[in-house]
Each structure stands twice: as structure tokens, then as C-alpha cells.
Amino acid sequence: MLRSVAPLPILHKSQSVSVQFFFQQCLIGLTNGALIALVALGYTMVYGVIGLINFAHGDLIMLGACLALSLVAALGLSMAGPAATWMGIALLVLLCGLFCGTLNVAVDRLVYKPLRTAPKLAPLVSAIGVSFIFMNIGLFWIGSADRSFPELLPSANLLPSDSLQFNWKDLLVVIVVVPLMLGLSLLVRATRLGKAMRAVSQDQTAAALVGIDVDRVIASTFFIGGFLGGAASVIYGLYINTIGFQMGFQNGLYAFTAAVLGGIGSIPGAVLGGMVIGLVRALSSAYVGERWTGAIVFAILIVILVFRPEGLLGRRTREKV
Amino acid sequence: MKSAPFGLGRSNRSPLRGVADSPLLDVNRLTVRFGGLVAVSELDLDVIEGSITSIIGPNGAGKTTAFNCISGIYSPSAGSVRFEGHRLERPLTAGICWRAIGIGLLTGLLCAAAAVDVDRLWLAVVKRGMVTGTPFTLVDATTRLRGYFRAELAIDQMAGKWRVVSADGADVLAITRELSEAKALRNALQAAVTARRVGPGTVPDTSDLADVVEAVPGARQLPTVKEHVLDRLAAGKKRIRWRGWTGLFVGWMLGTAGAMAVWQRGRRSPHIVAQAGISRTFQNIRLFSNMTVLENVLVGLDGRIPGGVLGMLFRTPANRRSEETARCAARDELAFVGLADDANRIAGQLSYGDQRRLEIARALATGARFILLDEPAAGMNPTEATHLASLVEQIRTRGVTVLLIEHHMNVVMRVSDRVAVLDHGVKIAEGTPAEVKRDARVIEAYLGGA
């Protein structure tokens, strides 16, 4: 017996290959990239100053998102009017930033500071331990299942064209991330603290000898990195709308990859790396398939490290003999 | 700079083996810049085999930088270092090129596999053979592989029924209960697909035509397949080949370029210099301070111990012998520097002077013919320094050429055949110790301008 079979509905690649679609993906990628960059800055700053891969940074952001979720409920933001919503978001960014910054400083004081002179492995392993503790706190805070973060912003398109979507959430990312990054680069370039940070990253002993309070500089670095992470956590919640106690690992992985890609220790590098990772993620999700995104990002990391081991904007370091 | 035979006659000098006009080490216009700072500027230095040459100069004169350049830790900004007439870099050989091409090919195959969808490829080549009961021989597998790259239709089994599917299994064209019927259907459909392959680059293959001939008697009625599906299936061959070749090419280029880039970066490395026969000690002692004294020397001997991993794992007699020989050699080296009794102590627990001597033993153990000693007498009292001076002379007696950086003038003046004086990265004088001692510029550099 013969039977005709209807062809399976297969999405034709050619349907999606259009210029608008491509630009839309780029826009998504850049917005995502800005978010990744904000997290990557936390990694790169801490690495730049004390040479530590702060594994707990991703989970710190998870805790920030937990706090943001609790605050949204406590302040009743999901019912508020537009003006109150924006005020509330500003408050959230500030509070979560302060929370994450303070927590980061506290962890530095308690855990990393006693290991300042130990070999590099010790603080690294401690950071992994701290990340576990954070994850457990997150588990107690929001439970083991993923929680949805309330949609606070209208989803109206801000652009005149129909084919390109840029809504309030995307705008939020831009208006939070860009000033923070500008402020950070100003801080590092032009202030005394920034100068001290650069000095400490060059040589801790020498910096101490010229009268820089190294511990305070390191603490400030942790605070700033944590503050940026806290801001990122609020935007993450509002933008992605799902948070879970294990989100820190994945996001940390992407952000850290971005930091390495841009040249770890370099602040513009982290921003560039974040943008590149965001673009690659968006484009590969759109054209290859979401499930392969991680593999593609990683393959690109390897290729770039083969050709430019110091990262895109990193400086080559010489070992002192 | 032309090297002169050294002038002063000394009783304990070993016979000269090198020829005067081909120095063992030839440093030519060596320049090292760190950012804007010129640490070493156009340094010329020749070291004759069997000699002891010293580099002296005030702190920060660029002596250690020059050492680091010779031993491959830094790359010079300009100029060259030649040892026995060879540059101290890994040369670009045909073998390296072939290896890079091989790595490229492997990368290319990986990329091609990803591009043609390795998952579906596996389905087509391995799994279908299992369900249709075709034995898995290399020939059959190759046939199925070719079938995949030609985007030929195939037969698949699901839930007791036979299905005619596209090569990658994504399209199901017909379902039937009988295997024979499925085969006939597949051939008929394949003929229909092949007939659509028109235009340049899609000329039907002979194998496709063979299918057409075979197909006619079996088929009773073709299932209705939509036109655009047939079109897509017909274009499948072109698409998959394009993907495969592109993947292979891109991967190959990336792999080869990557292998060459990695090679290029690893060209100048201290271990290449060491394997060429130059060894060194460090100004701030760099022993493996938690290993025993003997183990430190054994690490120096590493390159001279034969045997591979399997020998170590199964502890073959040959491996045991070579380990034993190495231990003896290491003890000899320790006896040479006077540390024979400390073999089992932890290196970090030795006294400062002993650590310096252990570093020398470790450097000698590499079998180097040329040894760079960076301030070996630093921090020693006059007696120890005298001992060290005789040790340096003994090293020379073994036929090892010595290049020395030292601040102890007694040591320098006693052992050196030639002395070069550096100041602010520039060589300001060179000659025998006696000549250098009289040089006005040297005196000025050390005592400051009058």
C-alpha cells in the first residue's frame, strides 16, 4: 500500500536571510553584548589588579538578581505607573549595585585578603568555593526552580520601521550601560583612585612603597566591579525575565570569555569582547541554531587566542627575570 | 666587532679550541627596547670558545637584559645572536610546514564534518546500515558515505515500517511495509529527483542513471511529492558538496595558519637556546626550591636521559639503567661544585652560597658548552668569592666557555680573559682586565663624571 506523505515543514534558511533580519540580530547582539560587557568588566578589573579569576562574580550577579526580584515584590513595582517604574528601576540599580559591591568587598576582606601572598591557585580555588556558597544562598533565596522576573516595561517598538524592533527594554540596557561604562573609564583615566588602581596592577609592592594604600585600592576595585555586576543583575532580570540560582555559571562563563577575548585586564577590551560575544551569540542563534551557540563562541575564543594570545586589546606581558 | 686573541698568558689556561675569527658566541648589534627605554644599544660581543668573558658595568647598565636576550627569554628589538654560527631560533624546516599542513587538514576535516552535519552523516553511514541489515564493511560504509555526499535518497526503518527518506533523514517521502517495495520506491523517487538536476554542476551521475534503469519495473505508482520538495532534494547534492568543500577549505586555512602562528611564537624560547648548548644561572636564584638538591640537578640532566613514557610506566631495564646513570652523573656534578653531601636536602634550605653553586651544577648538568653566570658571587664574602672564582676556572678547564656578569672586581679581574664594560646599554670598553682597568671611560662610568 502506498501513501503519500506531506513534506515536513522545514524552515527555509533563505526565508530568514534578509538584510533586515540580519540587522535585527545585530541589534539584539549588541544589546546583549552591552550586558555581557558590564559583567565582564567585573572580571577584568579584579584580574587586572590582583590577577585573580573571580569565579564567584557570576554568582554574585545571581544574588543581585535575587535581591532585585525581592525588591520588585516589596516595592510593588509591577503595579506602578510609568514614572514610578522608572524611578523604581533607578532605585533597584542603585540598591543592587550597592549590595553586590559591598558583598564583593566583604568577600575580598574575608576570603581573598589573607591569601594575597599565597600562590595563585589558592585564591582561585577559594573563589570557586565562594561561588558555591553564593549558589547555595541563591537556592535558599529563590528556590531550585527558575523564577520569572516581572515585565516592568512596555514592549512597544521605539523605532519607526516595522522590521527593526527596539523596545523599552533595549533602551534600558543602553541608558544604564553606556553611562556606567563612560563613568568607569573616566574614573580609571582621570581620578586619583584610577591612577592608584593602574599603579597597583603594575606592581603592588612598588605602589605600596610610593604611599598607595594597596588594600583600599583593591577593595575599591572589588566594590566597583561588584557595583557594575549589581547593575547588570537588575538589567538582566528586566531584559531576560528569567532568573535561577544556577544562572551565574552560564553568564559568568560568557562574560569571562568576553574578558579574555578582549584581553584580560583591559577595560576597553572587556567592552569590545562583550560586544563581540553578544554579536556572535545572536548571529549563531539565528543562523546556526541556539543549541550550538556555546560551541561556536568557544571555537571563536580558541581561534582568537591562537592568533592573538594576549586578546584583542590586551598588552603583551614580559616576565620579570 | 672583530675579536682579538686574548693577550695575557695565564698558567692554568686550557688550550684554545676555537679559531680566533669564528667565535663561539657572536652578538651583533644587539638592541633591546622596552617601550621608549633602550636597555641595550647596538651591543657587539664575541666570545671565543674556551674563554672566560666578563660583562661589568654599573647597576641598570643592561647586562642582565643582554643575558636574557642571549638565553632566549627576551627577543631582541634588533640585531642578532649567533651561537656556533647559527641563530638561536628554531629554523623553518620542511617538517614544520608539513606538520602545519597536516594540522590544517585535520582541522579542515573537523570543520567539514561540522558543516555537512556530522550527526546526519552518522545516521546515513552507520545507523542505516544497521537497520537495513547491510553488513558494516568498509566498502559498504564508503558507499553510504558517497551516497550522503550525493544527497541520494535512502531507506530507513521506523516502528516496523520502511521509509524512503532524504540522505540526511530530514525529509520523509514515503512509508511502506515491505522492504522490496521501499527499495523500488526509493529508486523511482531517486530517478525523479535526478531528473530535476539540470544546469551546470548538477549533471546526473552515472550511478544516478543506473538507479533509473533499475527502478522502472518495480515501481507501480509514485507517491505524490510536492514540486518544491523535489527541487530541494535535487539541489541537495550541490549544497552538501559546497558545504563540505567550504568547511574543508576554511578549516584547512585556519588550521595551517594557526599552526604556523603558534610555531612562530614559540620560535625563540629559552629551551631552544638551552638545547643548542647554552645554559645559565639567574641573578635572583631560581632553583626548584621544594625539590631536593639531587632532583634539581636531575632536572638539568633531563634532556640527556633517554627513554619514553612507556619505559617510565613499565620501568623497563633500559629505563632503570638510564635513571641510574643520570643519578650518578648528577652526583658527579654535585661533587664538582662541592655539594656532594647535600644531595638529599631540600634545595630551598641550602645557604645562599650553596644555592648559587647548586644553580651552577644544574646549569652544567644540561651538558652546555657555554654557560652564562649572572652575578654568581653576589652576596658572598671574600673567601666564598675566591672559592667561586676557582670554581669558574674549573668550569673552563672542563671545556665549558663562560660568560660572566659580576660586581666583585676581584673575581672578574682574576678569572677573565676579556672584559666588556656596559654603561646605559652601550658598550664603552672592551679588552683584557688590565686594559679595562686603565680605561678612562670605565673609570668615569664607575666613579661618575669628574
Next chain:
Amino acid sequence: MKNQDPQHSTDFFSRRDRAYEFVRERWDMMALAVLAVAPLCVPALGGALGGQVTTLFIYCILALGLNVVVGYTGLVHLGIAAFFGIGAYIMAILTVPMYPFQIGFLAATIVSVLITAGVGLALGAPTLRLRGDYLAIVTLGFGEVVKVTLRNLEQITGGMKGLNPVPPPGAGVKVAGIDLGLAFAIDPRWFYYLALVSLAGVVLAMRRLEDSRLGRAWVAVREDELAASAMGISATRVKLSAFAMSSAVAGLAGCLYAASLSTTADPNAYDFNRSIMVLCAVILGGLGSIPGTLLGVTILVGFDTVLAPWADSLIQQMNINPSGLILLSFSGWRLAIFGLALVLVMRFRPEGLVPSRRLAAELHEAHP
């Protein structure tokens, strides 16, 4: 080592070391003897307990593999589970009845070990030349990619279902009228002995490597890469050999794992948590120390499979937690306990519970 009196003579050191070595050797032999006799005396090992102990042995092998990279060579490796998984999957692909290869346990083990070593080389070759810290991110990313790839290649790996049934070793081979495969399938003690023998073999191999040219080169590179390099040791090659060795041992552990479970389980069994678990075990026990590593694995696996379920059931019996609050269950605190253990060990005893002679001094030494 630093705490010892400086006036100890060299003679004392060598004698003390010899006595220490002697005790250690005896301890191993005794442990081996006890473990070898145990299944004959303890009937429980013929049941589920036997399977658990077998898994413990397999984790010990995995940890010893990781110890080569992290302990001896001092590199941070956060993706050992990926190699474990690759080993398991290759074993499965080469032996399951749904694929035509079915080359048998021994041949599959050899192929799998060779392939995992090759994958280790391929990953290490471009990345081990980089700054040490980059290796952490590369191995971490690689672990993620392997997990995702295993999940996505559904036609090859069976996706989330994994590949099964992996036949037991010696299936179809008859020795003295007994089908070996059947024996393995029925009595977990066969696997127990297989894993024990493999573990003993790996321990022996590690001992020999420690005390050979390669082992010294690994430690030399960890202590001072530049100095080792100036002695003619190619740091890249040495690190690469450590990486390949550790991958191969992890692959072996993966083979045993797949064969003993008779399935590869789902790809999530080879994720970051597994890697970190093993890393914790190595660090807790003592980096670069074989007995330490074994002890570390035993403690952590014991915690997970014995202590945590026991404490949970105790809490349930005492009816403290009727509403099932995660805060009041013991296993809810698992991550925090691990994390705290890592932080505290690094702070107060960075050399681990059973320190290796070499590392103890290094970790207590203040680097300026």
C-alpha cells in the same frame, strides 16, 4: 617542611624520608589487601554497596588523572569531566549492539584512552602556550562544549537518553565454561575487582611517573617555568604531556564508568559540577599527593552517597521538616558545605589533608 629545625642533618632527612616511604608503602599494600579480601567477607558488596564502591574506585582513577595536571604541573583544569565523558561515550559507541563496531571491552578501552589523549593534545596544543590563567577558561569552556555536543548529536550519542546497553566486559567470552559477560552482569563483585585492579594499576603508574624524568619535569615546570625552560625543558611539551596523560586516565575512568553502569547516562553527568567535584577532592586531599587524592575522593563521595542521605533520612525521621523546606534538609546545604570546605582548606591547610612533600613547603611559602 619549613617548620622543621634547621639543624636536622641530611642523614636524618634521608632516614626519616625512608621511614616515611616505608610506612606509606605498607599502608598501600594493607589497603589493597583489605579491599581485595573484603568482597569475600562482606556479603553486602555483592549488592548495591558493591556498585557504589566500584564507582568510588572509578572516581579515584579520575581524580588521579586530574592530579597530574593540577597537582604535579600546577595548571588549573576545570573540565576533566569532559574527558571522562568522551571516554565513556567512545566506549559505548564501540561496544553497544546498536552500532556495528562491537569490538569488545578491552579493545574499546585502548581505543578510547588513545582518543581521549589525542583530544587532550588537540585542545592543549594551541592553548597551553598561553598564560596559565587562560587554561582555566579554556578547559571550563571545553567542558561546556563537550556536554552540549554530546546532548546535541542525538543520532550518535542518543541525546539525553545516552547510549545503552553497554555490554559488560568479556561478553561472549567463555572461560572454563562460564560466560564472563554474564558473570559481570550478575555479580557486582566482578566490576569491583576490575575497578580495583585498574585503580591499583593507575596508582602504580603514577608512582613511577612521579619518580621519573617526566614527573620531575612536571614539578619543575610548576615550581619555576622559566628556570625549567632555561634548563632545556620545553615547558609546552611537558605541560602537553601532563594534559594528555590526565586526559587518557580520565578516559580510562570513563570507560570503566560506562561499562559498570552499562549506560553512558545522560550528558549532564559530565558537566561542570562533576569536574569541580573531582577538583575539590584533589585539593582537599592534597595536591600532588596520591594518598591524599584517594582520601579526598573517599571523603567527598562518602559525603554525597552515605552521609547526606543518612542525615536527610534522620531529619525526616525526627519530623523536623514536615513541609519539605529545602533550608532544613541536609542535602540543601551541600553546595555551601563544599564551598566552605574549599575556602577553609585554602585558608588554613592549602596543602590538603595528606600533603605531598613538595607542595607543602611551596604553599606555605610567602611569595613576595
